[in-house]
Amino acid sequence: MRFYTGSYNQENSPAQCPSGDGIGICFLDPITGQISADECQSHRNPSYLCISSDNKCLFAAEELPGGSGTPAISYEICNDTGLGIIDSKEIPGGYACYLAIYAGRLVIANYMSGNALSVEILNGGFLSGHLQVIQNFGSWPNKLRQESAHMIYPWERDKSFIVDLSQDSNDLVVFSVNIENGLLFKHSAVNVNTPVNVCFQQSS
Secondary structure, three states, X not given: XXXXXXXXXXOOOOOOOOOOOOEEEEEEOOOOOOEEEEEEEOOOOOOOEEEOOOOOEEEEEOOOOOXXXXXXXXXXXXXXXXXXXXXXXXXXXXXXXXXXXXXXEEXXXXXXXXXXXXXXXXXXXXXXXXXXEEEOOOOOOOOOOOOOOOXXXXXXXXXXXXXXXXXXXXXXXXXXEOOOOOOEEEEEEEOOOOOOOOOOOOOO
């Protein structure tokens, strides 16, 4: 069984000693539990990875400051040769920290710039050149700790849930997709006092 890891390898990383290799291509023997990490794909600070539902494409973003030429990158998953780059699109914002695929779109949360991005995934894993930017403007009482909104968690289900680590904003925002143009629009919002994660209990 193949799985992938992302590791920090650039300066200005959240990690103190960013000495990783980028995207690790690993293998798990489901019978023995033995893990091997035989290959790696060079990639700057791939803080979060996600795989398409057909298992043909892997998507990664780079957790780096804004202005660093930070792209979202799509890879073809090649069983024999690892990963092959399909497409790369520069994204506005800084410190991308989460990815999710929702309704045929790649949704990206940028921690430092407080925005979420939505880009259509085209046939073959290519990324559309048209980005939707969802900017939040929350803040924190201690400006030395946090000056503005921090998007941290777009979560996909039948709706897209985006969490903002701010104290004075509607922190948990639910988005739906406009079926005519594919863009996300705000469905509802609730203040739940600086959430950092979300999970759902399966209904019986």
